[in-house]
Amino acid sequence: MAPSLALSTAEKLRKDGNTYFKKDRFAAAIDAYTEAITLCPNVPVYWTNRALCHRKRNDWTKVEEDSRKAIQLDHNSVKGNYMLGLALLQKQEYAEGVKALERALDLGRGANPKGYMVEEIWQELSKAKYMEWEDTSSKRSWELQNLKADCETALKEKHDALQVEGFLDEAATTHMKQLEALGRVFEKAAEADTPSEVPDYLCCKITLDIFRDPVITPSGVTYERSVIHHHLEKVGRFDPITRELLDQSELIPNFAIKEAVQAYLQQHGWAYGT
Template sequence: MFEFYCQYNVFPFKAWDILRSIYPHNEKADEIWRVLAKAKFLEWELTSSEHQWRLQNLKELCENAIREYNFLHEESGDTAPNHLAEQLQLLNEVFEKASEADVPTDVPDYLCCKITFDIFTDPVLTPSGITYERSALLEHLRTVGDFDPITRKPLKESQLIPNLAIKGAVQAYLKEHGWAYNMG
């Protein structure tokens, strides 16, 4: 079982989650997250490069097959119209779509903290309904004052609730967009 967790990188992130839930003020948890995120980003870079290389090779093979098919039909005197340019355009669109997840873009705003503008790692919900990164909000409460940074309403740490829906959305997003590990 341990090999399964390590193989699919579930174990380190689960351990981080447990550490964060037991010790929400632990500064080492943020450092651990940065190390885990960097490792996941490097893993994404490697797999993305391999994926892009395989896609490019497949695309070239498909282009050559389409060109050869059209050439053979032309040579045989087939009167069917030659749609080579149209077929190649369609092939390009298919391969562009296949590589979209590997192209870094902006992370959606709802997955980012309103204080740090980084992707959430430990999102918490305030009574006013705004989600923040736990460590950033706790730092705000300690250094600036006991109020919500956006609504300015009084706020205590005890009022914070983990936002599991956003956390799940972030995990799903990171699973599909490994480049986003480098955004935090």
């Protein structure tokens, strides 16, 4: 078959697959995309479309396979990186899954900052980061509890030895102080894993949610990009806090706040769940 005819036939099959997909006929959609791949195996979208069908059927092994093939053909495939991340998370490979989702988010923001994919990827990335934090936090908590128990046992043995030697009052006082100090040390060690209020300067003035993609206005107020865009398009072309006239072109990325948010989230993974 001539290349041009193969491509036109493959495109028709892709459209057929899309129609089947919208009707939740995923097996038929997979067959159509597979035929398209057979005709034109170097078109990334055929692989990502089929991966999306496998995702709907919870066949994560095939999602991973098709996503990797799409990325091999196009390293900048947003959907390829996104679904690879989801497939890796299903295998509880949190670090690699998060890395793929972060790349998908960066690519998505570059291609279409206001697109639905960016929001969807962020939601999945937040869940993944929170799951990763839960996993590591649970391990840290277990290790701290065991270490604290060992320290308390050692202090008790020391206290018992002093009692045997006849230093009853002194031993009791010292033991209590050491236990209190020990408690403070372990309480401090657990602080990073203890949920609290996110600092106001890291949150959007409109939604009060932690920033994802902060932008600053000429008046110096920082907002979440998608939120201020929505305000300017649906409410009016003015700053919602200062009421000064404002155009989208005047918004500048606030990299300082973005870095501060990333540093905060790195130390307080629980905040991904807020």
